[in-house]
Amino acid sequence: MDGSGPDAMRRAMTRRAWTRRHRVTLAVAIVVILGAGALAVASHTLLRLLTLKIAVARTSTEDRQAATALLQFFAAQHPQVRISPLFEPDRLTAAAALDRGDSQLALLRSDASAQDGQTLVILRRDAVVFVAPGGSHVDSVTKLRGATVGLLDGRKLDARLLDLILKHFGIPPDSVRRELLTVDQLTEAARHRRVDAVFVVAPPASKLWLSLYTALRKGAGQPKTFEVDEAAAIAREHPVLDTIDVPKGTFAGSVPAPSDDITTLSVSHRLIAQSEMPDWLAGEITREVLTGKPRLVALDDDLAGIEAPDTDDKVQALPIHPGAAAYLTGNMPSLSDQAQNAAYWVGLMVSAAASLSAAAAALYQRYRPQEPPGRVMRLLEIWLSVRGADAAALDTLESETDALVAETIRTHAHAHERTESPELRLVTLLVVHVREAIQRRRGQMRETGRA
Structure with missing residues (x-):
């Protein structure tokens, strides 16, 4: 058969099925990658706006002066790290504030x-x-x-x-x-x-x-x-x-x-x-x-x-x-080493997430409830069944083929389609090959009967 025969049609349909199965996988992978990128950007932004509270005894002149010096130092040298004072009545309550988590320093x-x-x-x-x-x-x-x-x-x-x-x-x-x-x-x-x-x-x-x-x-x-x-x-x-x-x-x-x-x-x-x-x-x-x-x-x-x-x-x-x-x-580790380690682990997690998503999508495609075969798939099954069919089976297959053609015509006629749909083209082409296969099978059966 030429490139437009049933084999070519099966390959075309297989490619379409593969595309549908992997479309979900690709979408999930893209979402995971974008999510990881958004997380990295958010983490970088949060680190640049890092705010730390430092508990200080209000009654201690020395502690207040030291806290003021630290605040001025970090404000001048590292404006991305903000230190704000949390004044407590004395040093004991300042220690309690740290234990409660009210301050980080x-x-x-x-x-x-x-x-x-x-x-x-x-x-x-x-x-x-x-x-x-x-x-x-x-x-x-x-x-x-x-x-x-x-x-x-x-x-x-x-x-x-x-x-x-x-x-x-x-x-x-x-x-x-x-x-x-x-x-x-x-x-x-x-x-x-x-x-x-x-x-x-x-x-x-x-x-x-x-x-x-x-x-x-x-x-x-x-x-x-x-x-x-x-x-x-x-x-x-x-x-x-x-x-x-x-x-x-x-x-x-x-x-x-x-x-x-x-x-x-x-x-x-x-x-x-x-x-x-x-x-x-x-x-x-x-x-x-x-x-x-x-x-x-x-x-x-x-x-x-x-x-x-x-x-x-x-x-x-x-x-x-x-x-x-x-x-x-x-x-x-230096900050560059930590950044490289973070990039490595983020990449590893993204890769693992993409692989797991692909595996999950494949399992879903494999075990999801199968829909009944359409007219095109049924015609392919009829074409494959012709080779081993007897006379009665051939008549049944031929009748079913005629019914499928009539159903396809009615469907597209009710839809008022002005252009020929891919399904209609495939059905028309498959019907031709199914009828040729039936005729060849009947010819083989006549020759076998004469012999």
């Missing part, structure tokens, strides 16, 4: 850190010392029993830390009287012997020392500075604390203070992140703060003590964020 002191917080950077270390007004009999922690200690107003954590130190020395905290004072009130308190010592927790380079020593000197002459004895033992017992060496004359003033080198207790102020913060983000923040230290110090003098946390410190009381540890140990 917090400025916290080591002895009041959040349960769900992990260290990114140490911003500064405060020395813990006692300063006794001139003429006071108190010159060591052991002599504080029955004495009155002045506490700087607005520092709630200092009272807790004082209790901890007193308990270590076996001094009942309630045996030591407390008086809350501002720096401006220290002169009168020293002049009237209302305090035997002042408990101070501040950075060694803070401007607070000059004001404090000046006020005490005006009230009662030259003050005496004494350290927290057994600081190392206290730090071992309470890992959130540490020791610090304060050289002679570190505290600013006309008279060198302390008068000799001392080793005393210290607390650290830290930039803390939620443990759920992604490692890459925690690592980037850590890197920016450490490398941007000169600019941050220009904004806040107290940030001169910025340092990296010790990755070899296994104390779990103040854990380091895995992202910060990865950066500090040199294991943090």
